[in-house]
Amino acid sequence: MRTGSEAALSEAISAWDGVLAGSAGTELTAAAEIYAVADLLRGNPSLQTAVQDASRPLARREKLLRDIFSGRVSAQVLDLLVRLAGVKWAETDDLAKSLEALGCQSILHGAQARGALGEVEEELYQARILLKTQRDLRLTLSDGHLRSAARAELAEKIFHGFSPETRALLVRATVTSTQSTLTSAIRRYVRAAAERADHLFASVSSAVLLSAAQKERLKQILQKYYGQTVTVHNYLNPKLLGGMRIHVGDDVIDGTLASRLAAVKEEIKKQS
Incomplete structure (x- = not known):
């Protein structure tokens, strides 16, 4: 991301943290909804363009979002989408990338709220090392010929002993592994956990x-x-x-x- 988009994302994360602080226990659900929106936008380039089209009044773009997502996501997530639609992103895919980051931050916020952020960081690290050393497993979880739901189910079984937050992030890394390598996605999550813990x-x-x-x-x-x-x-x-x-x-x-x-x-x- 360019500097302007990074700054906008940082502001959005800060504001979203405040929302989550008042909705304890909803972080995993919120993350799932945010990820679903990111997937929908990536699968529908015309919708992604329409939502970000600065030549269209923001009110029209807000109406489009509310028409599509009302009843499908929580009111808080819908308000977040409206906020993000008002940002002038440097690149078309920056909105979807920001949603990915916000989904991750939602999960990490939940872990931090229950004092498990360090545990999640360590589990993510161990999962990444496992996948780096187990080539066949890594290739299977990244196999684009397999349905994403099947890969997600396999990831759940493999990492069933980890915390709910870690499993959610590993499943997401598996589902999106055709967009970036599985281990690099997990590495980003580890870094995000460390940054949230301020170390x-x-x-x-x-x-x-x-x-x-x-x-x-x-x-x-x-x-x-x-x-x-x-x-x-x-x-x-x-x-x-x-x-x-x-x-x-x-x-x-x-x-x-x-x-x-x-x-x-x-x-x-x-x-x-």
């Missing part, structure tokens, strides 16, 4: 799992470096041989033995 997210891969003391030490180092609270999530990757690779946002700190060996081999090639 940075550090993904640490290592040849041997870190001890609790090592994780705490690394956390303190990263917090001192970034000047912000950091959560450290660690997963096992024997291919690294030794050391660790750390991802914090777009930053990558590679101190693995495998990378050092690769660098040495490259240097030998240059000298030969």
